[in-house]
Amino acid sequence: xxxxxxxxxxxxxAVGATGTVAALPIVADYHNGALGAExxxxxxxYYTKVDSARIWGxxxxxxxxxxxxxxRKACVFSTGIEGAFKLEIDSANEFELxxxxxxxxxxxxxxxxxxxxxxxVADGSATNMKAGxxxxxxxxxxxxxxxxxxxxxxxxxxxxGNPNPAVNAGVYxxxxxxxxxxx
Numbered sequence: 229x230x231x232x233x234x235x236x237x238x239x240x241x242a243v244g245a246t247g248t249v250a251a252l253p254i255v256a257d258y259h260n261g262a263l264g265a266e267x268x269x270x271x272x273x274y275y276t277k278v279d280s281a282r283i284w285g286x287x288x289x290x291x292x293x294x295x296x297x298x299x300r301k302a303c304v305f306s307t308g309i310e311g312a313f314k315l316e317i318d319s320a321n322e323f324e325l326x327x328x329x330x331x332x333x334x335x336x337x338x339x340x341x342x343x344x345x346x347x348x349v350a351d352g353s354a355t356n357m358k359a360g361x362x363x364x365x366x367x368x369x370x371x372x373x374x375x376x377x378x379x380x381x382x383x384x385x386x387x388x389g390n391p392n393p394a395v396n397a398g399v400y401x402x403x404x405x406x407x408x409x410x411x
């Protein structure tokens with residue numbers, strides 16, 4: 229009689245569309261066969277796909293004297309229902325352009341972001357939006373949006389629409405972080 233040892237390892241993995249792998253807690257549900265002329269055992273296989281989102285194609289916006297507004301486009305993909313995602317906006321300088329030099333003044337601005345379903349969000353808000361357009365995640369290595377597939381419009385307007393704010397000469401800047409998550 230052959231001595232057979234059955235080993236079963238059940239490993240549940242969460243695999244996101246971004247390619248990340250995270251181990252889930254494993255509950256030891258051993259299914260051992262009985263000793264006999266035949267022995268059968270079973271095991272379960274689990275697959276969990278997590279919702280994911282991606283934003284790409286963002287470009288810097290450069291405003292110059294005489295220019296009060298400028299716009300850019302970007303792309304968002306979400307596995308949320310009908311491409312739905314939550315957009316959060318964070319500003320390093322409280323939505324003001326600064327030089328980093330004390331006493332140089334600041335240039336306030338309004339940042340507006342709109343999806344192609346006319347959902348919009350402004351300075352520091354979070355809102356629910358829809359990506360649409362993308363049925364599957366485009367190449368994860370893609371850095372720019374294909375023309376015509378952009379689904380996010382980003383507009384910066386100097387507060388009050390003044391193209392020549394009353395501040396000292398210099399370069400004034402802010403860093404915006406856009407965070408997208410599927411809903």
